[in-house]
Amino acid sequence: MNSMGYSEDTLFRRAPGYTRIFILLIAFAVTCSHSGKVLMPATQTISTPSHQMLLSTLTERLVRSDHNVTLLINDLKGTKGYANGSYSQFISYNVTSCDSNQTDTLMKLMHEMAFEPVSIVNRMQIASTVLFTQFASCQDLWNDDNVLLTLKQSKFDLVIDFPFSACGVLIAHYLQVPFVVVVPTMRLPTFHEGLYGMPYPSSYVPFDLFGLDTDEMSFFRRMVNFIKPLVSGILMKYVLFAKYHKIQVDFDIEPDKTIAELYADASLILTHVNEGTDYPRPRTPHYIPIGGLLARPAEPLPQDLEDFVQGSGDDGVIIFSLGSAITGVRRRDLLEVFARVFSKLPQRVLWRHQGEPPTDIGENTKLTDWLPQNDVLGHPKTRLLIYHGGSSGVIEAIYHGVPMVIIPLFGDQSAHAASIQKKGMGLILDKNNISEETLMEVIQTVINNPRPTLRIFTFSFKERVQHYSRIHHDAPMTPLQRAIHWMEHVMKFGADHLRPRSAHMSSIELYNVDVTVFLILLCLIGLYIDYVILKRLCNCCCKGKAAKISKSKGE
Structure with missing residues (x-):
């Protein structure tokens, strides 16, 4: 009511028509212009360009939607990978605990091991290097009082977290701001899904991101899949999270909680998967699939590439x-194997390769330092993608309906390859078994031969990938629109209505281990009582019979 006793609704109805229209337009503009202040900690000193492309795609759309996006970066990596327009401003801090040589050494090691067998020692070497540099960069941030004060005073509405380090989670809780987790790969439990409350039944949800398990596993594989989360949980608690816990205590960031409990407060989990790379499984309301952020309708190719493709x-x-x-392929023998096989194919080959070229390259093969991969995949003359199995390229191929030959090198590529082969969209070629014969066979099989995949029906690899392409396109929103919608939703309404209770339950409570043990004990107690009663009855019966027998003998 106003001072004259009229309600706002009555005043609105009595206003002239043009005034009401003006008020409605103003109200609509105010409602739709909910801009937020978003912080994205880019503290990782080691990350691949594909990961940065995913994150910058999200932040660029946020900026275009009138949100203010701040990058938190270190001076070692800077804003590399984030183009102008993908952020509003950045806050930088100094890294003193590590240098660029460690990053360069790791990238060199990855190139050297790309087509070599990766032993447990090699994996541990890579993992320890990554974990050390990630933690060192995070620790330097918390040693910079000026940056921490700036972050506190900025009053952010949302934090975007990358799950390779607990640093972003600590920052979000330090600032007391909701946070969204962006997982750049398959929706697998390796990346803390259990901490966010995501169910992952070990009977059909593969845990190992670095293996070839699918949702159909043998008894032995199911047993291994059951044990791995238990071992991983111990390693995360006592190895990965232990160092970050010291930061948590030193800065009084809810010290009564564990790092795992801090993870459980995630508002959203945005995961780069779609129906082609993922398997059907239970989902929580705050899990949002956003696979295909980089896939888009093909644009015209540069003229030299268009002429080559048309020819x-x-x-x-x-x-x-x-x-x-x-x-590029650094092993000389394999470099020549690829070149010789390609030269024998009737198709033309666009080969993205940096480094020394092969000697036996055919006239049908074009080497290029850079390739507009999405646009070439969308060209009607593209028949096949030979790829290492990274998530972005795999989903781009599904988006455009192009079958694949996957050569997993390391990391999550094996899991993607297993899914593609299981669903009939391509085949796996073991990097340790590449020869002219195996390479030619797998290429010819995927391009030319149909493969029975569903009961008595026969589908080619091309038909299967086109099937999943149609599924991907049959959605009311694009992956990018979906991601932005839900981030804005959290900034407006919070996430209490999305976050499941399971995120804050122990494994014993979640899986009713305590209830099961109690019921088993109850049954055992009941059986024991029955045993005692039956034993006494038997004793009474036996004593009665004995008394009768002795009485009859006495007579």
Whole structure:
């Protein structure tokens, strides 16, 4: 009511028509212009260009939607990978605990091991280097009082976290701001899904991101899949989280909680998967699939590439790329194997390769330092993608309906390859078993031969990938629109209505281990009581019979 006793609704109805329209337009503009202040800690000193492309795609759309996005960076990596327009401003801090040589050494090691067997020692070497540099960069942040004060005074509405380090989670809780986790790979429990309350039944949800398990596992594989989360939980608690816990205590960041409990407060989990790379399984309300952020309708190719592709005729073109991290085949013998096989194919081959070229390259093969992969995949003459199995390229191929030959090198690539092969969209070629014969066979099989995949029906690899392509496109929103919508939703309404109770339950409570043990004990107690009663009855019966017998003998 106003001072004259009229309600706002009455005043609105009595206002002239043009005034009411003006008020409605103002109200609509105010409602739709909910801009937020978003912080994205980019504290990782080691990350691949593909990961940065995913994150910058999200932040660029946030900026275009009138949100203010601040990058938190270290001076070692800077804003590399984040183009102008993908952030509003940045806050930088100094890194003193590590240097660029460690990053360069790791990238060199990855190139050297790309086509070599990766032993447990090699994996531990890579993991320890990554974990050390990530923690060192995080520790330097917390040693910078000026940056921490700036963050406190900025009053952010949302933090975007990358799950490779607990640093972002600590920052979000330190600032008391909701946080969203962006997982750049498959929705697998390796990346703390259990901490967020995501169920992962070990009977059909593969835990190991670095293996070839699918949702169909043998008894032995199911047993291994059951044990791995238990071992991983111990390693996370006593190895990975232990160092970050010291930061948590030193800065009084809810010290009564564990790091795992801090993770459980995530408002959203945005995971780069779609129906083609993931398996059906239970989902929580705060899990949002956003697979396909980089996939888009194809744009015209540069003229030299267009001329090369058009010259392939009806045979079409094959793309060979090993992603953004591995820029070429360094092993000379394998380099020549690929070149000789490609030269024998009727198709033309676009080969993304940086480094010394092969000597036996065919006239049908074009080497290029850079490739507009999405646009070539969308070209009608593209027949096949030979790829290492990174999530972005795999989903781009599904988006455009192109079958694949996957050569997993390391990391999550094996899991993607297993899913693609299981669903009939391509085949796996073991990097340790590459020869002219195996490479030619797998290429010819995927391009030319149909494969029975569903009961008595026969589908080619091309038909299967086109099937999943149609599924991907049959959605009311694009992955990017979905991601932005839910981040804005959390900034407006919070996430209490999305976050499941399971995120804050122990494994004993979640899986009713205590209830099961109690019921088993109850049954055992009941059986014991029955045993005692039956034993006494038997004793009474036996004593009665004995008394009768002795009485009859006495007579």
